[in-house]
Amino acid sequence: MRANVLLSGASGMIGEALRASLARKSIAAMRLVRGPGDPQPAEFRWNPEATSPEQSIPPMLASFPFDAAIHLSGASVAGHRWTTGYRDQLRRSRIVTTRALCELLRGLPQPPRVLICASAIGIYGDRGSQILDENSPPGTGFLADLCREWEAAAQVADDAGIRVVHLRFGIVLGASGGALAKLLPVFRLGGGGKLGSGHQWMSWVTLPDVVRAILFAIERPDLRGAINVTAPHPVTNEEFTRALGRVLHRPTVFAVPAMALKLAFGEMAEGTLLASTRVLPGRLSSAGFRFEQEEIEPALRSLLAK
DSSP, X not given: OXXXXXEESTTSHHHHHHHHHHHHTTOEEEEEEESSSOOOTTEEEEOTTOSSHHHHSOTTGGGSOOSEEEEOOOOOSTTSOOOHHHHHHHHIIIIIHHHHHHHHHHTXXXXXXXXXXXXXXXXXXXXXXXXXXXXXXXXXSHHHHHHHHHHHTTHHHHHTTOEEEEEEEOEEEETTEHHHHHHHHHHHTTOOOOBTTSOSEEOEEEHHHHHHHHHHHHHOTTOOEEEEEOOSXXXXXXXXXXXXXXXXXXXXXXXXXXXXXXXHHTHHIIIIISOOOEEOOHXXXXXXXXXXXXXXXXXXXXXXTO
C-alpha cells in the first residue's frame, strides 16, 4: 500500500475509527471534505455538485498518488422522517457525491487502484426470515432503490479500470456512536425493550470488524463488487434486546409498539427499525476474512468493556 489513502466521510463513526487504524499502520489518510474554507493539514476541499468534474478537483490533489480511495459519506438514514426534502438529501449525499468522486478519480493522472464505497444491506429490503447473501436480488422500497442507485453511481470508476468494492454495511455497533450509543441511555435506565414484535432480523457488525473488513478489501485484489459486512450470526431484535439487557444487568420489558414507531417516524420506521433483513457475509467468509466478534452477547460485552 502506498503512503496515502483518500478518505471521504472521515468525521463519521466509521471514518474516525478507520483514520485511527490507518495512523497506527503509518498510513496517511488525506481527507476529502465539502464546503468552503481553508483546508487543514491532510485535507482537501471539494464541491461534488460542481457543474463539471474539473471544477470539483482540488488543485493539489493530482500531485498525490493514492493507493486507495474510501468513500463513506452519506446523510443518516435512521432517526429522521423520510420527507420529500430529506429523501432528496439522502439521494444527493450518496448518489451525487459518489458519481462526482468517481469522475474526480477517473481524471487523476494516477487513479487509485481501488475504490471502497459504502453501501448498506438496506438494498435487500424487508425480507422476513429469508437468508440473504451477495447473490440475493435487491428488494423493494425507498431504501432498496436508494442503495441500488448508490452502487450504480460508481460505474464511472469501474469503467475507468478502478477496482470498485461496495461494502454493504449492516447495523454497525460502536460504544461511542451509531445505533448502540443511542440505545444505551434508555437501556441503562431500565427502559429498554424490543421494537414491535421483536421478530425482525438484525444483521449487525462491530465497528472494529468494519475497519478490519475495509482494510481487508483494499488488500485483496480478487474482491470487487458487492460485499456484505455483517457478522456471521444475525439475531432477531428480541434476541438483541435480551443480550443487551444481560450485559447491562437491566430489565428489558418496555416494548415499543410498531404502531407507535410508525406514527413517530413514518416510512423510516418500516424501512429500518421494523424491517427484517437476515444477511450473511458470504464473500468475506469465502475470502478468508475472520470476524473477531461473531456472537452478539460477547460482542456487546467487548464493546462496552472499553
